[in-house]
Amino acid sequence: MEITGKQLAIMETAEQLFADNGYDGTSIRDIAHQADVNVAMISYYFGSKEKLLQAIFEKRTELWRVHLESMIEDKSRSPMEKMFVLIDNYMQKIFDQSCFHRIMAQQQMANQDSPVASLILDTKRRNQDLVKKLVQQGQRSGDFKKNIDVPLLMMTMMGTINQLITTQHHYRELNNLQDLDDTEYKKHIKKKLSTHLKSIFKAILSNEE
Amino acid sequence: MEITGKQLAIMETAEQLFADNGYDGTSIRDIAHQADVNVAMISYYFGSKEKLLQAIFEKRTELWRVHLESMIEDKSRSPMEKMFVLIDNYMQKIFDQSCFHRIMAQQQMANQDSPVASLILDTKRRNQDLVKKLVQQGQRSGDFKKNIDVPLLMMTMMGTINQLITTQHHYRELNNLQDLDDTEYKKHIKKKLSTHLKSIFKAILSNEE
DNA sequence: AATTACTAAACAAACGTTTAATTAATTTTT
DNA sequence: AAAAATTAATTAAACGTTTGTTTAGTAATT
Numbered sequence A, B: 001m002e003i004t005g006k007q008l009a010i011m012e013t014a015e016q017l018f019a020d021n022g023y024d025g026t027s028i029r030d031i032a033h034q035a036d037v038n039v040a041m042i043s044y045y046f047g048s049k050e051k052l053l054q055a056i057f058e059k060r061t062e063l064w065r066v067h068l069e070s071m072i073e074d075k076s077r078s079p080m081e082k083m084f085v086l087i088d089n090y091m092q093k094i095f096d097q098s099c100f101h102r103i104m105a106q107q108q109m110a111n112q113d114s115p116v117a118s119l120i121l122d123t124k125r126r127n128q129d130l131v132k133k134l135v136q137q138g139q140r141s142g143d144f145k146k147n148i149d150v151p152l153l154m155m156t157m158m159g160t161i162n163q164l165i166t167t168q169h170h171y172r173e174l175n176n177l178q179d180l181d182d183t184e185y186k187k188h189i190k191k192k193l194s195t196h197l198k199s200i201f202k203a204i205l206s207n208e209e
Numbered sequence C: 001a002a003t004t005a006c007t008a009a010a011c012a013a014a015c016g017t018t019t020a021a022t023t024a025a026t027t028t029t030t
Numbered sequence D: 001a002a003a004a005a006t007t008a009a010t011t012a013a014a015c016g017t018t019t020g021t022t023t024a025g026t027a028a029t030t
Helices: A005-021 A028-035 A039-046 A049-061 A064-072 A079-096 A098-109 A115-140 A150-166 A168-174 A182-205 B005-021 B028-035 B039-046 B049-061 B064-072 B079-096 B098-109 B115-140 B150-166 B168-174 B182-205
Strands: none
Touching (some): A005 A098, A028 A039, A039 A049, A049 A064, A049 A115, A064 A115, A079 A098, A079 A115, A079 A150, A098 A115, A098 A150, A115 B168, A150 A182, A168 B115, A168 B150, A182 B182, B005 B039, B005 B049, B005 B098, B028 B039, B049 B098, B064 B079, B079 B115, B079 B150, B079 B182, B098 B115, B098 B150, B150 B182, B168 B182
C-alpha cells in the first residue's frame, strides 16, 4: 500500500497530537481538524484509530534495524568507538523523531498488551541482543571489562535520553535557557548529553585501571 | 479535610488504574466499579476527575520534601555517602510508589499546563536545588570534581530508575527472570540497580584519579 | 430535626465508526 | 478521441456508546 499525501498528513498530525495529549487524550476529530481532512477519512484510510497508531509504528520502526546491524559489524572501528557511534545514532534518532518517541514511551508504560506493545517488545529484544554482541566483541578484544550488565547499561542510555526528551520543556526552564532559540538550544543540549553519556559508558565499560 | 476509608479506596484504585491505562484511558466508572463505590461518590468527594488526580498528587508529594532537606544537612556523613543515601532513598520511594510514579511520568510527558504540571515542575526545581547544594558541599570539601552538570546527573538517576519502573514487565521478560516470584525479583533488581547507579555517580563525581 | 452519606437514574456532550450520497479520477468501450 | 461505465475519494449526517457530571430522592448518622 502506497502512502498518499493526505495519509501522510494524517499520520504526522496524529503523531504530534498523540505525543502532546496522549493516545486516549486525542480524538479522531482533533486529528481530522488539524490535518484539514474529513473525520471519515481516517477510518477510510486506516480502518480505525488503533490501526492508525499501528501504521505510525510500522512506518517508524521500519528502517532502524538494518542500520544498527551493519554498524556493529563494521570492522574499521574499535568496540568503544562503535559504542560511541551507537550513542550518537540513538540520540540523533530520538531527537529527529521526538514525537514518535514520546508516543512509544507512553505506550510501553501502559501495562496492557496490544499490537504495538508486542512490536515494541520485539524491537527492544532485538536491540538488546545486538548491543550484547557488541559488548562481547569488546570483551574478547580486551577493551571492555568482564562483568557488564547489558540491560542496565541500555537502561541508563535510553532512560537518560528518554528523561531529557520527555521533559525537555522542564529542563529548559529549570536551567534558565529560555533565551536560546530552538535550534540553538537543541544543539547545546545534544552536545552536552553526548559527552555525558560517553563518559558514563567509558567508566562502566573501559578496562583501563 | 480528613480522608475517610472510602476516599482512600477511591484514590488507591484510581492510582492503579491511571498508572495501567493512563488518565484519559481510565473512566470514572472503571474506578467506581473497582473501588466498589457509586459513580457519584467521586464527584461528591473530590469534585471532579481532575481534582481526584490533584488529590492523589498532593497526598504523595506531601512528605518527600522534608525528608530530603534534613538528609542533606546531616553532618555525620560524607558528601559521597549522602549521595548514595539519596540514590537509595529515591529508589526506595519510587519502588514503593511505582503506580504513582508512572502517573507522574505520563503527566510530565504531556505538553500541556495543568495544575499537576506546575506541581511537578515545582517539586523538580526544589529537588534540583537541594542536590546542587549537596554537590557544592562535596566540591568545597574536595571530594567531588569541579565541573559537574547537576541537571544531567539527575537525569541519569531519574531516567534510569524511571526506565526500569515504566518497563518492568519488559525487563523481566527480556532477561528471563519470570521464574522468580515478585518480591524475589524486586529485591534482585533493586540491588543491581543500586550498585549500578552508585558506580556511575562515583565515576562522574569522585575526584580520585 | 438536621446534616451527611449514599444511590439509581438522567443529562448533555464527546467519542469512534458507519452510512448514504456526491464528486473526482480512472478505465473500458465505442 | 469522445462517451460511457467503473472505481476511488470525499463529504455531511447519523449511529449507538461512553464519557464526566448532576439531580432528586433515600438511608444513615449526628
